[in-house]
Amino acid sequence: MVTSSSNKTNWWVIVGSEENWDYAIQGATGIWGVRDKPVLKRSWERIKKGDYTLFYVKSPIKGVIGYGQIESKNKQNVPIWPDEQREARVIYPWRFYFNVNHILRPELWRKESLKMEGVPFQAGLSPISNPETIKRIVKIIEKVWGEKITLEEEEKIIVKKPAVSLHDQIKGIIYEIGKLDNFISEKEFPLDGERLDVAWRKVMRGVPTKVFEIQIGGNIHQALGKLKHSFDLWNSEPYLIIREGDRRKADELLSGTFHEIANIVRVITTDKIEKFYSSLRKSKELRRGLGF
Numbered sequence: 001m002v003t004s005s006s007n008k009t010n011w012w013v014i015v016g017s018e019e020n021w022d023y024a025i026q027g028a029t030g031i032w033g034v035r036d037k038p039v040l041k042r043s044w045e046r047i048k049k050g051d052y053t054l055f056y057v058k059s060p061i062k063g064v065i066g067y068g069q070i071e072s073k074n075k076q077n078v079p080i081w082p083d084e085q086r087e088a089r090v091i092y093p094w095r096f097y098f099n100v101n102h103i104l105r106p107e108l109w110r111k112e113s114l115k116m117e118g119v120p121f122q123a124g125l126s127p128i129s130n131p132e133t134i135k136r137i138v139k140i141i142e143k144v145w146g147e148k149i150t151l152e153e154e155e156k157i158i159v160k161k162p163a164v165s166l167h168d169q170i171k172g173i174i175y176e177i178g179k180l181d182n183f184i185s186e187k188e189f190p191l192d193g194e195r196l197d198v199a200w201r202k203v204m205r206g207v208p209t210k211v212f213e214i215q216i217g218g219n220i221h222q223a224l225g226k227l228k229h230s231f232d233l234w235n236s237e238p239y240l241i242i243r244e245g246d247r248r249k250a251d252e253l254l255s256g257t258f259h260e261i262a263n264i265v266r267v268i269t270t271d272k273i274e275k276f277y278s279s280l281r282k283s284k285e286l287r288r289g290l291g292f
Contacts, residue, residue, distance in 0.1 A: 010046070011128040011137070012053040012070075015121055018109070020081050021057050021065070025204050028100050028182040030068065033076070033092030034124040043125045044094040047073060052149070053098060054128075054137070056121050063113025066103035067141065070096055092124075102145050103184060106205060114140060146187065167216045170241055170270050173277045174198045174212050180280050183209065191233075194226055199236070207234040214241040216270070220249050224258045227265055238265045241273060 014032050016024070024030045034040040047053075051070040057063060073096035084091045104112055118133050120126040128134055141147045164172075171187060178185030178200040189199035189208060199208035211230045213223035220242065227238035238261065242250055247267065254262040 010048075010051045011134050012043070012047060012051060013056050013120055013126045013128060014053050015056045015058055015124050015126070018057055018061065020083070021055065022106060022204075023081055025055075025066075025100060025103060027203050028179065028184055029071065030098050030100055031080075031095060032098065032125075033081070033095035035091060036093050040123060040125055041094055043123075043127060044073065044096065046127070047096060047125070054116075054119070055103070057109060057113065058121070061109050061113055062121075063109070063115055065109050065113050066100060068098040068100045068102075070098050072097050099179075100184060101179065102141070102147055103204060105186075114144060116140060165216070166270065167214050167218075170214050170216070170273055171197050171212075173273055174214070174241070177273075177277055177280060178210075180284055191226060191230055196226060196230060197241075199230075208236045210239065211236045212239045212241060214270075215246065216243060217246065220246060221253060221257070224250075224253055224261070224265065228258060228261050231261060231264060240265055240267045241270060242267065244269045244271070 016032070024032055034044055047070050049070055049072065053068055053070060054064045055066040055068070057065055073094075075093050076095050077090055077093060079085050079088065079090050081092065116137060118130075119128060119137065128137070138149050141149065175185045175187050175198050178198065181200075183200035183202065184204060186199050186201070187197065189196040189211070196208075196211050197214045198212040200210040201207065202209050208230065211227060211234075213227055215223045220240070223240060227240060230236045231238050240250060247269070250267050254265060254267075258265070
């Protein structure tokens with residue numbers, strides 16, 4: 001059973017307006033705060049690093065637009081949200097920072113936010129105490145957003161996924177690397193009627209900073225075409241991920257049809273991506289162990 005004891009990972013719901021959410025998440029990390037009311041302060045006192053939280057936008061959207069994990073908390077006395085600045089006073093002094101695990105782009109909030117029955121959306125910060133509700137939330141997130149959530153404490157909630165292709169494995173790894181490097185990472189990013197495998201953005205309303213196409217024995221010409229288009233459109237840094245055996249074909253295309261981006265596209269093999277991800281995870285775990 002998931003409880004509020006210090007060695008358990010808890011789940012929370014953060015509730016706010018479109019305006020305040022638009023301000024709260026500007027990159028791969030976010031900030032939130034609650035009013036100085038006893039019930040909200042008690043909830044704030046209970047949250048801790050590693051706890052999961054759903055991002056809920058109230059009327060008229062009434063849906064979950066993403067989720068993340070608590071990083072730190074403190075009390076502040078400086079107005080930062082739009083409504084605080086309009087009134088020139090602090091409305092939400094009990095604040096906390098969180099890492100963004102998944103977030104919908106603002107233009108998708110109204111049509112793609114998740115509707116979750118049985119979850120407390122009344123207060124600015126509400127605990128989700130029912131273990132069955134938590135399991136249902138995890139299943140919904142996994143099904144709709146393709147996420148995998150594992151709680152490492154006494155109560156383990158593990159979303160088991162079927163065997164996936166090497167293409168999807170590498171796509172998932174690049175997606176995770178983006179999050180570990182504090183980008184807003186997104187799979188299947190839209191590009192004029194097509195989709196990029198993965199895109200990383202620095203801010204929620206920004207264009208992709210880095211874009212990735214993964215071709216495992218597929219159409220490298222098409223992949224380079226999308227990368228070139230993304231560079232022309234957004235000036236994004238393009239990455240082509242291939243197997244070692246496909247390097248010759250990629251080099252031929254970059255010296256011919258796509259010579260204009262030959263010095264811009266970074267071609268990386270799948271084995272190097274896997275090794276880098278393994279090293280990055282170990283570094284992250286060491287930093288966490290040291291409390292950095």
